[in-house]
Amino acid sequence: MDAVEILTALGTPQGRANPYPLYADLHGLGEAIPVAPGVVVVVGYDAISGILRDSGFRVSDEDRFDQDFPGWRDNPVFVQAMDWILNLNGPKHARIRSLIARAFTARRVANLAPAIGRMADDLLDAIADSGADGSAVEFMHDFAYLLPVTVICELIGIPESDRAGFRPVARDLARVFEFDDSTQLPAINAAAVELLAYFTGLAASRRHDPRDDLISDLLAVSDTADGRLSDAELLHNLTLLLVAGFETTTNLLGNGLQVILQHPEIGAGVGDGSVSATAFVEEVLRYDSPVQLTSRVGYDTKIADVKVSDGDAVTTVLGAGNRDPRRFADPDVFRPTRSDGGPLSFGGGAHFCIGAALARLEGGIAFPRLLRRFPLLSAAGAPVRRETLLLRGYDELPVTIA
């Protein structure tokens, strides 16, 4: 198959269900592959890593949107998204990212560990009740969706009484990362408007009554006399934190569970501590990354001997880089003991995932607890994959615990 045939196959339901053989075919064509005029797909580990660390490659920002999608300002979601650090370049990105990072500290993340343990145990209690008689439990619905959204709400400072309504709205907004047609935009816009209204109200309340949470810390930064972080920038990036950290981590939990269901001996090792939970999570990230690709706008340069021109669309396939045989021995083998780790799943360079430590912490806490609690955990039917390619995960993973 040539590159275009492989990419076409990747778009089919079978290709989305298992893109890895097709990634292997792409590796055979080189690290970077020109697939159409102005379009380059990059699958090599080193090439992807180099692009993400090269500030000449830019993310699609307001200027690019003006070219590609001139009507974007009519959509509340894009008005917010153009302030998201994910979509900013240069000094504006550096300014807002460093202010967020100052509030989203390693200490704040580490301090969440006991709360994450409690939240995971509460969810496992409910699963123990509903699955005690041997009936099937739906892991995605009953655990993987609930833990990350609850953790982000806790981090940001969203009161417990407000959290129940967040999941569907956050999920609708997260569709902005991968929507196929504009008929989905009204629901995505409605979610963006609803979340912004909510955060506006919460910010007003925290201004009068600050707490030990991320939103209070960010408000303290934005309220300094020189106005380094505007209200809009702050509120818009709160919606980003919610959507960027929710389904990604959900899919880390689901993709990891599927590995365990297929390799019970690895699950037993994570449960009894003979397989390090940290190493297990790292290998899940490499083997079946929740984020399969990201993109950049090119400049006049070369990637792995392939010419790139200013304005080219460059797709970096993180999931393929994670299976690059030039980088990883036996890339298709799940091996938590491997010493050649270092997946690309959180990106790299200026846009490296700000929530990586939190996602790793959640996985590192959740898996051992789950496996200690339910050593008999096993599949109770066929898993149902999500049909998306960018965000990779499951809609349903039915299991039994007894």
Ligand code: HEM
């Ligand atoms: C397993 C879970 C996660 C995965 C696989 C993941 C993946 C990624 C990737 C690949 C990027 C870089 C995108 C690019 O370079 O174009 C990114 C950026 C980002 N992530 Fe994550 N993420 C995860 C969890 C989280 C969590 C828990 C949060 C927050 C609570 C979060 C917040 C962000 C933000 C704000 C950015 C933008 C950073 C910037 O542009 O400077 N992510 N993530």
